Structures are given as structure tokens and as C-alpha cells.
Amino acid sequence: MSRFFVDAWDPAYGASFEASPEGPSAQSNARVEADHELPALDWRAIGPRPGVSAPDVVLLVDGVRRIDAGVWTAEEDGASFPGLAASYAAGVVRCDLERGAAQLAGAKVERGLFTASPSATDVVAGNIRYPVHRVSGTGELAKLPAAVQGPLTALEVEVSATARTDHDLLVVDGQLRNRRHLPRTLGYIKSQHRQYLDARLTAVVIGLPPGHRSPVFRLGTAWDGWSWYLRLPVASGAPWAGIVRVECSAELAAEEAIHLADLSLVTLPRFASTPYKDPRAPQNLVPIAGLERLLRSRLGDARLLHRALTTAARTAATRAGR
Amino acid sequence: MTDEGFDSPGEGVGRVLGTADATPLQFWTAVSPGSYLQLDDVVVTRRELPDREPVTIAGVVTQVRARHEGAQFDSDVFAIADGTLPAQVQEAAEITTTRVDPEFYVPPQPGAVVHRAEGDARARALHFDRMERRIPMGTGRDGVPVYLNADFLDGTRGAHVSISGISGVATKTSFATFLLYSVFRSGQLGGDAVNAKALIFNVKGEDLLFLDHPNTRLDDATRAAYARLGLVADAFPDVRVYAPPRVGDSSGTPDVSSRLTGVDSFYWTLTEFCANRLLPYVFADADDERQQYTMVVHSVAAHLARYAQPADGGVSIDGTRLGTYGDLVDHIVEQLSDDETRGDWAGSAVGLGTVNAFARRLIGSKKDLARLIRGDLATRRPHSINTAESAQVTVVDLHNLPDRAQRFVVGVTLKSEFERKEKAGTARPLLFVVLDELNKYAPREGSSPIKEVLLDIAERGRSLGVILVGAQQTASEVERRIVTNSAIRVVGRLDPAEASRPEYGFLPPAQRQRALLAKPGTMFVNQPDIPVPLCLEFPFPAWATRVSEAGAAPSQTLRSITQSADPFAVVGSGGGTADDDIPF
Numbered sequence: 001m002s003r004f005f006v007d008a009w010d011p012a013y014g015a016s017f018e019a020s021p022e023g024p025s026a027q028s029n030a031r032v033e034a035d036h037e038l039p040a041l042d043w044r045a046i047g048p049r050p051g052v053s054a055p056d057v058v059l060l061v062d063g064v065r066r067i068d069a070g071v072w073t074a075e076e077d078g079a080s081f082p083g084l085a086a087s088y089a090a091g092v093v094r095c096d097l098e099r100g101a102a103q104l105a106g107a108k109v110e111r112g113l114f115t116a117s118p119s120a121t122d123v124v125a126g127n128i129r130y131p132v133h134r135v136s137g138t139g140e141l142a143k144l145p146a147a148v149q150g151p152l153t154a155l156e157v158e159v160s161a162t163a164r165t166d167h168d169l170l171v172v173d174g175q176l177r178n179r180r181h182l183p184r185t186l187g188y189i190k191s192q193h194r195q196y197l198d199a200r201l202t203a204v205v206i207g208l209p210p211g212h213r214s215p216v217f218r219l220g221t222a223w224d225g226w227s228w229y230l231r232l233p234v235a236s237g238a239p240w241a242g243i244v245r246v247e248c249s250a251e252l253a254a255e256e257a258i259h260l261a262d263l264s265l266v267t268l269p270r271f272a273s274t275p276y277k278d279p280r281a282p283q284n285l286v287p288i289a290g291l292e293r294l295l296r297s298r299l300g301d302a303r304l305l306h307r308a309l310t311t312a313a314r315t316a317a318t319r320a321g322r
Numbered sequence: 323m324t325d326e327g328f329d330s331p332g333e334g335v336g337r338v339l340g341t342a343d344a345t346p347l348q349f350w351t352a353v354s355p356g357s358y359l360q361l362d363d364v365v366v367t368r369r370e371l372p373d374r375e376p377v378t379i380a381g382v383v384t385q386v387r388a389r390h391e392g393a394q395f396d397s398d399v400f401a402i403a404d405g406t407l408p409a410q411v412q413e414a415a416e417i418t419t420t421r422v423d424p425e426f427y428v429p430p431q432p433g434a435v436v437h438r439a440e441g442d443a444r445a446r447a448l449h450f451d452r453m454e455r456r457i458p459m460g461t462g463r464d465g466v467p468v469y470l471n472a473d474f475l476d477g478t479r480g481a482h483v484s485i486s487g488i489s490g491v492a493t494k495t496s497f498a499t500f501l502l503y504s505v506f507r508s509g510q511l512g513g514d515a516v517n518a519k520a521l522i523f524n525v526k527g528e529d530l531l532f533l534d535h536p537n538t539r540l541d542d543a544t545r546a547a548y549a550r551l552g553l554v555a556d557a558f559p560d561v562r563v564y565a566p567p568r569v570g571d572s573s574g575t576p577d578v579s580s581r582l583t584g585v586d587s588f589y590w591t592l593t594e595f596c597a598n599r600l601l602p603y604v605f606a607d608a609d610d611e612r613q614q615y616t617m618v619v620h621s622v623a624a625h626l627a628r629y630a631q632p633a634d635g636g637v638s639i640d641g642t643r644l645g646t647y648g649d650l651v652d653h654i655v656e657q658l659s660d661d662e663t664r665g666d667w668a669g670s671a672v673g674l675g676t677v678n679a680f681a682r683r684l685i686g687s688k689k690d691l692a693r694l695i696r697g698d699l700a701t702r703r704p705h706s707i708n709t710a711e712s713a714q715v716t717v718v719d720l721h722n723l724p725d726r727a728q729r730f731v732v733g734v735t736l737k738s739e740f741e742r743k744e745k746a747g748t749a750r751p752l753l754f755v756v757l758d759e760l761n762k763y764a765p766r767e768g769s770s771p772i773k774e775v776l777l778d779i780a781e782r783g784r785s786l787g788v789i790l791v792g793a794q795q796t797a798s799e800v801e802r803r804i805v806t807n808s809a810i811r812v813v814g815r816l817d818p819a820e821a822s823r824p825e826y827g828f829l830p831p832a833q834r835q836r837a838l839l840a841k842p843g844t845m846f847v848n849q850p851d852i853p854v855p856l857c858l859e860f861p862f863p864a865w866a867t868r869v870s871e872a873g874a875a876p877s878q879t880l881r882s883i884t885q886s887a888d889p890f891a892v893v894g895s896g897g898g899t900a901d902d903d904i905p906f
Contacts, residue, residue, distance in 0.1 A: 093408040095405050095406055095408075096405055097404075097405045097406075098405075099405065100403055100404055100405040101405050102402065102405050102406055102407055102408040102409070103408055104408050104410075270404075270406065271406050277394070277395055277397075277398075286401050286406045286407050287406050287407060287408060289407075290392055290407040290408045290409065291408060293392055293394075294392055294408060
């Protein structure tokens, strides 16, 4: 790619905004096996099991992404492809609850130019490099943000592997997806888009008192696995307030999954955030919020990067003789 | 020179940070994990320039702060301490530049490594390398000596010291005496130090009467502190103490209670009082300054100088022999009340009210000054304060004199010393004058004979070798010209309201705050060639500051007052003892 142009508009303008209504909006048709911990007829809220205590070390993994600029390429034949210059970062925070110290145990920042343009090359803006990530298909602008998710998840997997010790617990923000092989790992799903359970079982879920969980059930979706609902400490009485879904690998035996569920019940509530500090409270856990802030600061200043990209585009245009 | 400065700068302690403006005169440094910087630490950094030699920027830490990075709310600290919220503790230090070398005022670049300055780099940062003669003043917070440039003390480039601070905790007089000790004993002034004299007025307690007694509480740690400064912990070797005569004692024994030996009494004879026109110094009270009768004072003083004849200890005026100060006062008042003689004494154009005001004041002074102005003691007995003929340190005890008498003694002594120096016409030997409560003798408002003498010393003393070491609780209440003429300004603990006054503008805000909590023995010293005041601690006095600390008295103080006169002088000759004194 010899030439490209940077959109003058702030990339955040008009970017998709995450509407997160409380509670699922769609019914899932995934197969559910609800009888593993308790018979489906006997479903009820489960409190903390005596004798189970939180692990000393909890690791939490999350990633952030930001679109630094929207770009348009100029092809030889006069055509043009949209592209996104994005920065993304993943990190793991190590909460040593015994010592009372939460530290960033590892973080990686990467950038990329996401476009379907066949002629695109890496963009070098000052001492910052945006390697090209070629998107298959027509590459229309609306689909490009989703393309950033792949490399970001890969980065999250990369950092998750570091800083593990025996008897710790790894909490991954979002679904486990291809991280199911990691030991003692929970997927933590903040917002419920789909309703997996039937009406009777859902009534048990929305009737959970704070600090209780539903029995473990097995999901048969594309990423099947063990799953359970948990209500974090919350003041609001709304049906889905403070409800999160936690999942773990399907390769585990039912007993192991139940043990992890008990562990999650004594571990996660203490990380719950307070509403006046976090608009996504209580589901957005305190360490995750802190981690996201740290990671965002590591992405670099958005205006500075936008300016660097604009300068790089102008330099490329000059070199091409325009 | 610059390269030498950066060859051995000491360990790196942090980097210049870029979230706050870095300027050539002040910048912030982020402190590396595992390192620390405290207030007053000396640091050095360097700036590379494209077309010239690198610039070394040195400074002292004037503020330090620590904060949680990653915390948004105050309550986040609990989550952080609980181990749920990741955050980093970051310390930062504000550096105030003391030296830029070569003088090329560019800011240090964010990211530049900041080193703790040690050894030569520290001396260079604090300009000690440019001082040809360095007088140790104490140790910095890092335990290394800090120095005073002697050029700004002995009159070469500046003179006078102004010490301010709350009474009791600011240790003003202790610092003044330590400074004198350092001047005399550090050897930095060479031959000048041997011949230099000091005149110290003791205004409170008998604190300064034991300068020549070793301190029995001196321990090895203090001796080591003196040794670090290149000094020997010892008492002042050559001290002479003067005290006023006891009230109502016809033999004139000195009025001291704790120090029993080696104290001489001082007084003025009536002849001296008349001949030297000392009368104006009787009228040196705060109220006197605004009165109308100064004309009468001068005219009476002139009359006394003209007509008073020495007469057997006392004076004789118009054939009347006057044997005491009281007699003299009564005589003057009598003459002024008489219509026939009033014109001769007070001048013709003076109203009766003014004369009466003068007379009232004069009568009021009888009680205070009768013991200092004598007609009944031997004229030739040594009784005057003269630093040239006295020991290296002359202590004049004023503490049990009433206010009017204190002013009289200070005024007359300073005047005669200054006149003597003026006549000598040379700045050497130096004379250090230590005077506490300067705000009393040279207040900001009004004028008095003493203030005139002090102003003279402040403005011309530098060339005449008279160095004023003035101490006061509040520099804002001292005549501005005296404060501004002081090259060296010292501050101990300050009163909060006082610290905000413009007289202390040389203190950066952080130091001004610290001066409110300065503990005894901690002083902030500002000298002309270092842009930031240095915080220092001076060692505990090696000499006794009260009778309970006093060790054995030095042998020469055991001599009696009569022995200090020369026993071999021929009786009746000018320098000998009077006929009625025992000649040996």
C-alpha cells in the first residue's frame, strides 16, 4: 500500500456502543443438562459450602482495545478499502489476598492495521508500528471491529499462561473459548445476552439471594462447558441485578466443576465493585477495572497516535508523488 | 569541569518525570522502586545538547510525595491494601536547582536519570568548590558538613548575619556562638581568626557566662560531630565576662549569681558620662523616640561636656561637686527649674513643658542607671568595655539590668567600639558583635541613638570590620535596612504568622512550612551564592550553657579583679592603679 488516508473524525464517534440491558434479551436454543449437581426438579439457591476458602492467589485476565484511527487505502486501480488502526492490550493482575497486594503480573500491548486491502503494508508512525492484519472477505467497515477480537484473545491467552502458581485460580474476563485447556480457570461473563435455562429454572436464578449460586449445569453450545449463575452482593432488587454466569472447561468431571463453583462463590463476591465507582457495578470486578485502567494507559495517548498516523499518511502521500 | 562533575555522581535514584513541567530552575523526579529521596538530598542530572558540551543540573530536594497510581477514589486505598485493586506506589521529588554548569539554562529532559550527588558532585552542587574559605556550620540531613562562604561573613564580599526564630526552641544564640566558635577554630580565616574579637551581649539568664567552661554533658557522639566538621570540641579559650555592679554596693562587685570567678564589673564614671556625651543614650526608650525634648538632651549634653570638671571620682560643675548619678540628675533638674540658668542649659527657645518632660524622664532614669554611672569608684580601676584590650570573646551581661539600662549599655558600648574602629581606619582585626533581641534595639519604626549606631554598623561595618550577628524573634519588626544588609540569613523555628511575611521570601514554600516544625538545633541558612537555603543541624555546644553543665573553670578566671590590673605599673603614672587601690 503506497498511500492511505486517515479519517479526520474521531474514531470513537459513531463507534458501536454497548447497550447492556439487564438480563438476557434472547432465548438460546442450546441443549442444557441441569441434573448434574441437583435434580432439575430440586433446583434451589446454593450458599457458600463450609470448609471451602478462597485461594490465596487469584489471577484475573482482561484485554482492552481502542481504535486509534479509521483509514482508507488508495489502491492502484482507484478502489479503496476501509481499515482500522487499532491498539489492544491484554494483562493479568495477580491478587495475593494473603499478603494484600494486587500487582500487574504481565501485560502486552500490540497494534495493528485491520483491512481487507490486498496492497496494505505495515504503517510506521514515528517509532510506532502498526503491522497489517489482513481481513478476509469484502472487509466492510462495520465488520472490522470484530476482527480485532481475534488477536486480542490470542494475546489474552498468551499472558494468561504467565504468572501461574499452584493452587491459584485464574479468572478470565468473558467466555473461555479456546482457553479451556488452562488449569483452574473460570470464564466470567458479566452480561447475560442469552437465556439458556427454561422458565422454571430461570426463576431459581433470578431468585438467588446475594452471595448464592445456582446449581452447576452443562451447556451444549459450540463452546460447551460447565456453567452456573452467581449473584454478587448487590443492593438493587432487579431480577438480573448482580447476576453473572461463570463457566469452566467441559473436560472436567462434574465433581471438579462443582468444586470450582464452590470456590467461585467464596472468591468472586469480594471483588465486586461499588456502583458509584463503576458504572458496570457490581459485575465489573474491582481488579478488572483497575487492570483496564492500567492497560488503557499503556495503549498510549489516542490523540498523539492519531496525529502520528496522520503524519505517516501525509509522508506516504508525499513519497508517492502527490 | 562539567565532566568531572558527572564522573562520580553516585547511584541513580530516579528519572525526571514528564507529567509535570520540567524547568531549568525546578523539576520533578520520579523515584525508582527500591530507592528513596528525602528533603534536602542533593541530586544531579545531565542534559546533552547537540552543539555544545553537556549541561550538568544539580539541585536539592525541596518536596517529596508518594501516591497510588491507578487509584481514582480515596477509598480505593482499601481495595488496594486488601489486594483486590492493582495499583503502584510512586514517589516523586521536587528538585530546586542550585547550580547549572555551564550556565546554559535548559530544562532537564523527562526520562533523564537523576543521581544522588555524593562527594565532589555534592560539593559542586552546593557551590562549596567555589568557596575559597569555607566555615563549617553544621551537617546537612545527609550527615555531611555544610559550609558558609567566609567571603560573605568577613566583609570581603558581604557581612552580617541575621538569625530569626521563636525564643526557646530556635536556638538562635547557640547557633550564633557555634558560628563564632567555628570562625575562630576552623582556621579558615587564617591570621584574622587569631586577632578577631567578639562582643557578645548576654540578655537572657546567665547562659553565655560559661563560654570558657567545658560542657560536662559532652559525649563522644558530639565530639565525633565536631570532628566531622574539622573542629575540636572544646570551650572558648579566651573569654572575659563583664557584669554590672551590684545595686547599692559601694565597692562595685559584679552582679552575677552563678558565675563566681573571673567576672569583672563595668561602669562609667561621671567624668566619662559628661565628657563623652553619653546623655542621649539615657533617652533611648521606645517612647523617647517620638518626643520633642531631644533638643534639650543635646543641649544639656553639650553643656555637661563643656563645664563638667573631673573632681575626685565625681565631677564638679559650676563649683558644685557631684559624687553620684543621682546628684548629677538633681543638679541638672535644679538648674533647669531655675529661670536664670535654664537658658544656659537648655537653650533659649525651649518651652517650659518640654523642659519639664525632659526633667521627668531624667529623674526617672536615676533608679535604673545609678549603678552604672558612678562617681564613688576609683577612676583608674579598669571598668570600661573595650574589646581591643579584652580577651578574644567579651561577654557583657545585661540580663539583670532594667530595660533603660540595657539600652544604655548596648548603645554606649557599640558607639565606643564603632568609633574606635572608625579611628583605627582598618577592617582588621574583625569584631563580631552578637546582639539578641535586635527588634528592641533597632525597631522598624522610629529612630533612636542605638538604632543609628546599629544602622551605621549594618551599612558601614563591613568596610570597618565590624560584623553584626543579630538575632530576633521576628525579622519583620527589625529595621529593614539592617536585615537587607545581612548577607547571611538564618532561620530556626518560626511562628506561623511570622513565617508568611515577606522578610522570609528567601525560603521556598516547603521550607517555610518546615521552619514551623524545626526542632532545636536545626537551622535554615541562606547565603548569597547558593540559591536555596540549606537545612543544617549544628552540634550541641561543647561549652557550658548553664551552671549545671559547667566543668572546671579555666585557671585564668581564678584571678581576682585587682590582679587583672598590671601589678608592675608605676603608681601614679597614667596606666597604673589609683592611689587608694592595693597595687598588687
